[in-house]
Amino acid sequence: MNAVPAVRVTNLYRHYGTRVALAGVNFNVMPGELFAFLGPNGGGKTTLFKILSTLLPASSGEAEVFGHSLVQHPHAVRSHLGVVFQHPSLDLKLTVMENLQHHGHLYGLRGKLLRERAAEVLRRLSLVDRTNDVVETLSGGMQRRVELAKGLLHKPKLLLLDEPSTGLDPGARRDFNHYLVQLRDQEGVTIILxxxxxxEAERCDRVGILHQGQLVALDTPDALKAQVGGDVIAIRAARLPELCDKIAARFDCAPTVVDGALRVERLRGHEFVREVVEAFPGEVQSVTFGRPTLEDVFIHQTGHQFWTDTENEGRAL
Amino acid sequence: MSKFFLPVMTLWQREVVRFLRQRSRVVSALSTPLLFWLLLGSGFRASFRPPGTPEGTGYLEYLYPGIIVLTLLFTAIFSTISIIEDRKAGFLQGVLVAPVSRASIVMGQALGGTTLAVFQGALFLLLAPVAGISLSLQAVPAILAVMVLIAFALTSVGLTMAWRMESIQGFHALMNLILMPIWLLSGAFFPSAGLPSWLAWLMRLNPLTYGMAALRGCFYLGNPASAGPLPALLPSVLVTLLFAGGAFLLATMTALRKTEES
Known part of the structure; x- marks a missing residue:
C-alpha cells in the first residue's frame, strides 16, 4: 500500500453556521477502488461530495486527490476529476453531442481528439443513435448515461458520483452499476459514489457509513456485516418494553427497540427464534429472522433505524 | 492562451445557441420595451416636450434611444438570471468543477449576454424611421459599438448580482430596487435639464448616464444640436468603457468569492 492514495482525507470538518455537517472525517481511498458512502439524507454525504469535487471548501482538516491538496491546487485536482451530479448538469436545450463538445472544451479537448473521445464514450454507453437528440427529449435513465458519458470524456482518474441512481428504475440502476464496475476493471478508474x-453500496469494494457527520464504519460489505453478531431477529409484541426486559433477563442479551420492534443480534438465530416463541407464548405477535444486511450494520453502529418516515419513498429496492 | 479562450468561446456559444432555441425569449425581451415605447411615447407626446431639445423633437423620438437601452438592460438581466438556478442544479455545476479559471467563466457569460442584448437592440434599430430619426451610414457602426459597451457593462452588473444571489426572488427585488432606477435616472426617460439639483446630481453620478449620452450622441452624429444638451461624446464613451471594465472585474471577484471561499 505504498501507492499515493486516490483520496486522502484527514480530520475533515465542515460547519454551516452552528450546524455541523462533517465532524472530523478520516479515510483513504486507494486507486482502482469502487467506494461507496452510505448514509441517510443529512448524514453528511452531500457535503463530503461537494468538498471532494472542489465546490465547497472544508472548515478545517485536509483533503488530497492523488497527492494534490484541494485547497492549494484545485486546478490540478479538477483536471483529474470526473463528476456526476445528483441534479443533472446537462444543458437540456442542447443535443447530446453539443453537451459533450462544450464539456470537452472546458477540459482543453478540441478538434479530432474531441470527436474521437466523444465517439468512444457514446459507444461505450450505447448512446450512439442518440448523438444528435436534444437532451430534454431523452428518458431519465438515458440522461444519466449522458451525464456519465460527460464525466468520462476527459478520462478522469477519479470519478465522483452523487446519488447516481436517483430517479432510475431498478433495471436502469443495474445497468448503470454494471458500467461502473466495467470502468473500474477495464480502465482502472477510481470511483467514489x-x-x-x-x-448499491453492497456492490462496492468498500463502504463508509456516514451518520451525523461522522464516519461510523468503514470496511468491505462482508466485513461490515460480520461485525453484527450473527443473525438479526426482530420481534413484534403488544407489550414491547415488558417483553424486552424479560428477554434480556432470560437470554442474557441486550435487545434494542428500533422502529416499533425488538431487535436482537444473535448467533444461531433460528434456535433463538424457537426458544423465544416457546418461552413467551401468546406475547409474541411476529418474528422475522435474517442474515444481517448493511441496514443492520447501520442500526448496529448507530442505534438508529436507517430511515425516518419521510425518507421511505427512496427505500423501494 | 487557449486555456483561457477555449472555455470563454464555448460558454459564449452556448448562451447564443440556447437563446436561439427558445423563441419565446426572443419575443418577450422585445415586446415589453416596444409596448413601453409606443404607449409612453405616444401618451406623453401631447403634454411633454423634452427641455433643451430643438423644436419638433417629439417624446417618441426622445424616448427611442432610451428604450434601446431598456432592451439591452432586460436582455442582459434575463440572460444572467438563469445562472442562479444553473449553478445549483444545472450545466454550471459541471463548469465549476472543470479546470478553468473563474475569470474565463464570467467572461464567457458576459460575452454571451452581451451578444444577445446587442442582437435585440439591433432589431430595435429597424424602428428608427418610426421614431422619426434618419440614420446615417456611419452612425450605425458607432451605435452598435456603444451598444456593445453598454450591454457588456449591464450584463456584468447582472452577473455580479446573480453570482451573489441564492434565489431568483431576491434577484427580482434587486432588479426593481437598483436596475430600474439606474435606467430611469440615465437620461433615458427624461433629460437632466431643469431638474432639482439633487436629482441632477444623482444622474451625474449614475454611470449609465454616460452610456445613454454616448448612444444618443451617436444617433445624431451629423447634427449634435438635435440631441439636446448632453455630456460630450468622447468622455461619455470613456466612462462607459470604465463602467464595463469595472463591472466585469466586480462580477469576476464575486464569482471567485462565491466558489472558492464560501
Whole structure:
C-alpha cells in the first residue's frame, strides 16, 4: 500500500453556521477502488461530495486527490476529476453531442481528439443513435448515461458520483452499476459514489457509513456485516418494553427497540427464534429472522433505524 | 492562451445557441420595451416636450434611444438570471468543477449576454424611421459599438448580482430596487435639464448616464444640436468603457468569492 492514495482525507470538518455537517472525517481511498458512502439524507454525504469535487471548501482538516491538496491546487485536482451530479448538469436545450463538445472544451479537448473521445464514450454507453437528440427529449435513465458519458470524456482518474441512481428504475440502476464496475476493471478508474440505497453500496469494494457527520464504519460489505453478531431477529409484541426486559433477563442479551420492534443480534438465530416463541407464548405477535444486511450494520453502529418516515419513498429496492 | 479562450468561446456559444432555441425569449425581451415605447411615447407626446431639445423633437423620438437601452438592460438581466438556478442544479455545476479559471467563466457569460442584448437592440434599430430619426451610414457602426459597451457593462452588473444571489426572488427585488432606477435616472426617460439639483446630481453620478449620452450622441452624429444638451461624446464613451471594465472585474471577484471561499 505504498501507492499515493486516490483520496486522502484527514480530520475533515465542515460547519454551516452552528450546524455541523462533517465532524472530523478520516479515510483513504486507494486507486482502482469502487467506494461507496452510505448514509441517510443529512448524514453528511452531500457535503463530503461537494468538498471532494472542489465546490465547497472544508472548515478545517485536509483533503488530497492523488497527492494534490484541494485547497492549494484545485486546478490540478479538477483536471483529474470526473463528476456526476445528483441534479443533472446537462444543458437540456442542447443535443447530446453539443453537451459533450462544450464539456470537452472546458477540459482543453478540441478538434479530432474531441470527436474521437466523444465517439468512444457514446459507444461505450450505447448512446450512439442518440448523438444528435436534444437532451430534454431523452428518458431519465438515458440522461444519466449522458451525464456519465460527460464525466468520462476527459478520462478522469477519479470519478465522483452523487446519488447516481436517483430517479432510475431498478433495471436502469443495474445497468448503470454494471458500467461502473466495467470502468473500474477495464480502465482502472477510481470511483467514489454516495448512496442511500443498500443494494448499491453492497456492490462496492468498500463502504463508509456516514451518520451525523461522522464516519461510523468503514470496511468491505462482508466485513461490515460480520461485525453484527450473527443473525438479526426482530420481534413484534403488544407489550414491547415488558417483553424486552424479560428477554434480556432470560437470554442474557441486550435487545434494542428500533422502529416499533425488538431487535436482537444473535448467533444461531433460528434456535433463538424457537426458544423465544416457546418461552413467551401468546406475547409474541411476529418474528422475522435474517442474515444481517448493511441496514443492520447501520442500526448496529448507530442505534438508529436507517430511515425516518419521510425518507421511505427512496427505500423501494 | 487557449486555456483561457477555449472555455470563454464555448460558454459564449452556448448562451447564443440556447437563446436561439427558445423563441419565446426572443419575443418577450422585445415586446415589453416596444409596448413601453409606443404607449409612453405616444401618451406623453401631447403634454411633454423634452427641455433643451430643438423644436419638433417629439417624446417618441426622445424616448427611442432610451428604450434601446431598456432592451439591452432586460436582455442582459434575463440572460444572467438563469445562472442562479444553473449553478445549483444545472450545466454550471459541471463548469465549476472543470479546470478553468473563474475569470474565463464570467467572461464567457458576459460575452454571451452581451451578444444577445446587442442582437435585440439591433432589431430595435429597424424602428428608427418610426421614431422619426434618419440614420446615417456611419452612425450605425458607432451605435452598435456603444451598444456593445453598454450591454457588456449591464450584463456584468447582472452577473455580479446573480453570482451573489441564492434565489431568483431576491434577484427580482434587486432588479426593481437598483436596475430600474439606474435606467430611469440615465437620461433615458427624461433629460437632466431643469431638474432639482439633487436629482441632477444623482444622474451625474449614475454611470449609465454616460452610456445613454454616448448612444444618443451617436444617433445624431451629423447634427449634435438635435440631441439636446448632453455630456460630450468622447468622455461619455470613456466612462462607459470604465463602467464595463469595472463591472466585469466586480462580477469576476464575486464569482471567485462565491466558489472558492464560501
Amino acid at each position: 454516495t448512496t442511500h440505497i443498500m443494494d
